[in-house]
Amino acid sequence: xxxxxxxxxxxxxxxxxxxxxxxxxxxxxxxxxxxxxxxxxxxxxxxxxxxxxxxxxxxxxxxxxxxxxxxxxxxxxxxxxxxxxxxxxxxxxxxxxxxxxxxxxxxxxxxxxxxxxxxxxxxxxxxxxxxxxxxxxxxxxxxxxxxxxxxxxxxxxxxxxxxxxxxxxxxxxxxxxxxxxxxxxxxxxxxxxxxxxxxxxxxxxxxxxxxxxxxxxxxxxxxxxxxxxxxxxxxxxxxxxxxxxxxxxxxxxxxxxxxxxxxxxxxxxxxxxxxxx
Amino acid sequence: xxxxxxxxxxxxxxxxxxxxxxxxxxxxxxxxxxxxxxxxxxxxxxxxxxxxxxxxxxxxxxxxxxxxxxxxxxxxxxxxxxxxxxxxxxxxxxxxxxxxxxxxxxxxxxxxxxxxxxxxxxxxxxxxxxxxxxxxxxxxxxxxxxxxxxxxxxxxxxxxxxxxxxxxxxxxxxxxxxxxxxxxxxxxxxxxxxxxxxxxxxxxxxxxxxxxxxxxxxxxxxxxxxxxxxxxxxxxxxxxxxxxxxxxxxxxxxxxxxxxxxxxxxxxxxxxxxxxx
Numbered sequence: 001x002x003x004x005x006x007x008x009x010x011x012x013x014x015x016x017x018x019x020x021x022x023x024x025x026x027x028x029x030x031x032x033x034x035x036x037x038x039x040x041x042x043x044x045x046x047x048x049x050x051x052x053x054x055x056x057x058x059x060x061x062x063x064x065x066x067x068x069x070x071x072x073x074x075x076x077x078x079x080x081x082x083x084x085x086x087x088x089x090x091x092x093x094x095x096x097x098x099x100x101x102x103x104x105x106x107x108x109x110x111x112x113x114x115x116x117x118x119x120x121x122x123x124x125x126x127x128x129x130x131x132x133x134x135x136x137x138x139x140x141x142x143x144x145x146x147x148x149x150x151x152x153x154x155x156x157x158x159x160x161x162x163x164x165x166x167x168x169x170x171x172x173x174x175x176x177x178x179x180x181x182x183x184x185x186x187x188x189x190x191x192x193x194x195x196x197x198x199x200x201x202x203x204x205x206x207x208x209x210x211x212x213x214x215x216x217x218x219x220x221x222x223x224x225x226x227x228x229x230x231x232x233x234x235x236x237x238x239x240x241x242x243x244x245x246x247x248x249x250x251x252x253x254x255x256x257x258x259x260x261x262x263x264x265x266x267x268x269x270x271x272x273x274x275x276x277x
Numbered sequence: 278x279x280x281x282x283x284x285x286x287x288x289x290x291x292x293x294x295x296x297x298x299x300x301x302x303x304x305x306x307x308x309x310x311x312x313x314x315x316x317x318x319x320x321x322x323x324x325x326x327x328x329x330x331x332x333x334x335x336x337x338x339x340x341x342x343x344x345x346x347x348x349x350x351x352x353x354x355x356x357x358x359x360x361x362x363x364x365x366x367x368x369x370x371x372x373x374x375x376x377x378x379x380x381x382x383x384x385x386x387x388x389x390x391x392x393x394x395x396x397x398x399x400x401x402x403x404x405x406x407x408x409x410x411x412x413x414x415x416x417x418x419x420x421x422x423x424x425x426x427x428x429x430x431x432x433x434x435x436x437x438x439x440x441x442x443x444x445x446x447x448x449x450x451x452x453x454x455x456x457x458x459x460x461x462x463x464x465x466x467x468x469x470x471x472x473x474x475x476x477x478x479x480x481x482x483x484x485x486x487x488x489x490x491x492x493x494x495x496x497x498x499x500x501x502x503x504x505x506x507x508x509x510x511x512x513x514x515x516x517x518x519x520x521x522x523x524x525x526x527x528x529x530x531x532x533x534x535x536x537x538x539x540x541x542x543x544x545x546x547x548x549x550x551x552x553x554x
Contacts, residue, residue, distance in 0.1 A: 069352075151404070152406040
């Protein structure tokens, strides 16, 4: 999927919602545990109930790897289900991978070829040659970690480079924006750092940003949109727990839809306010 | 396994060799492709042929994920085989993971509980709360990326912090050494940066270092030992391609043994020279 196609979906659905499929066998409704593949059964119901309200889904790999090869099978089935039933949806493997070049190529193949994900999250520590292999796949995206939503973001991401005066997350943005284009790179910017979005927009005005941390982690959607929206929206705002665990009972899919609808309604207003729809 | 037990193994085997199981279906001897699980069949023969010459094995996850859930099954079988046949061997999941706290806990469970790995490589970008969950498992280890062996290491790892004067990899070492102890943390330092090992030893004199990049990537074992060895050896030097692909034929296991023997002989001399055996 290219940037324009993603923007078209945002306008059509009046939503820039990404739903995080952090599907935890301890938190999903317990009646699903009797199913042959509980994680996939859960994901399928969540997806069916919310697909018209979200433009993207983002399974976090840790929740699947937790179950080893069986969990990977649930992930593969989820990706296949999304691509075959809802091909217009953008799917992100939240894997935070990154390794020396020939090894990153194998990760890229795992996510882009075997499972047809549209994007993979990648950690920047190992630099350009750990990221480039992901950028050589047509219409596929790297979502590079820039400024994360957790407390540990303050350990290294704010260190200020003596020579350039840039903080590390700014160096990551300024250096890496030359590795790819606005058609194959996005950045992770936590909603808990929404006040930084203005500065980040000065560095990468046209890139899409994937923004986690709205809801359970405390970020404000209005503040994110106010500081981060650009002329093609440029935002995918992720919500996981607030949607997928809206109810622990058999009504979980309906309640997930209500939670997603509530965010989508707010997003529609923000898109409207920005003159994008 | 604790640090003293690892050192005992090093003395007993007169080796600080780690063999990287970067098992690539395109590079393994082609007669193995007829087997039900070629990657596992390959790994098992390599392990059986070299287990007395190496103290550690390190499967890189990308080579397994490349094959999806089937590849994960090969990885699980490899870990189980190692632990059941050679329990004295230290096994490292080269996964370069790292995520917000609750998510890192799931990665830790995947590797430490489900598969009984002794250690996982972790990327430092997201800071303390992305690493701590891995450190709460008894006798398990984090191997944190500090200075990697690839060209991209120069993009961010050498940026110099204005306030402390530390380069990023030095900040990673100095800040993270307080998160755990010498009993649950190691660091990745590429052999291609062997001249930096002296400086790194000033910061973390007693930690074990995992050193990739000897052989195919060009690092020198003698230089690594000269600059990096401490009183408990403190080094695990990894070789992957040079050993596991020593021959593309049916004699691959024997040739792998010869290549491992050659490194182990050199290591024995270096340990001897240092008065450790």
